Amino acid sequence: MTTGRKTTTLFLTVLCALLLTILGLMQKWPAWAWAALAVVVVGVPVATFKITEKRRGSLPVDFTNFVPAAPIERREHQVSRVALPSRWPDYDFVFSATVRWHPLEARGDDCVLNPAGLAAEAILDRARTLTEQREPGRASLVQHELSGVLSRLRPDPTGHLQIMAENITLTLHEPDQERLTKLAEIRKEKAVWEHQRAYEQNKREYLGDDVLKDTGSAVVWWLARNDDQIDKTVADLGLLAQLTSAANDTDIPERLQDLLPSSTGPSTPVEREPTTADHFEAFLTGMGFTDGDARRGLLTKQIADIIRTQEKHETADEILRRCNPPAAFTSHPDDQPEPTEDR
16 A cells, blocks of 8 residues: 555544544543544554555565666767868868767668767768868868858768767867968068059159159149249259259250259368267367376376277277377386386
8 A cells, every 4th residue: 555545544544533532522422432432543543554454465576577778879979189181281170079960760780880980980071071172271260160061960971870060169280370370471561562662663653754754844743742832943943953864864954054053162071070089189178188298198098998998999099099199109007117126
């Protein structure tokens, strides 16, 4: 008997006992009747349980014919870091995915002993068909393409399985990615350089073949550039004639010779750049150290020695030659003769 049936029997027994008790109180039963009622209330449930246990009997369990449950077939396989060709030689994609399959109806005795291998082979064939047509520089885009192509269940070439793939990743080997990045930078720099060269070449052709073709063309161009300032253009005719002749490597026409600026005045000498010796000599003069002053020679020698420590030997020699007496320049403390002892 189940637990529910036992509970129901016990409830009915208690209910009957309660009703009999109420009836006894109302009829004012004698003491012996109450004793009989107690025996009935206690004995009936016990007898009922024993009777039901005997009627139910024992349930025999036969373990001899027990068959364990068949193991659940795992229908997925992980493919990790498989090299797939790209459109460029020696630049392979690195492919990883989770392959899933569903077996089709078996045909006679033809069975598949390794469905995981068959499914992986079919997925790699489908992936390779796409990747070998794509450039390696677009690995992330090709990954999304593969996710769409391989997400549909399709039968393998043998017709045994329906196969798909998910969790697809497609990358490149790190050295290949670095090479592609460098190639991209070089192509960009080359494109910029070619545009600059084309711009400069176009500008040279414009100036040489159009603007500076002759003096007349140069005058018209200069007039347009200066917003119709005729006076300025007329004043610059000589410069434009010189510029046009230089651009075409020709002599200035005689009719334009009078327009050239006059160059009969005295030529201005070209000032040379002051040297370190010039600055030092000016310093000594400003300090009042004139020629023949012992302090001038001593200070010059000390400064020259400091300059030599900086590997500026020519500058040091120039300072000594300009600002030190010849005796001091040719002699050094180490070259002084040692004093002789009186015998």
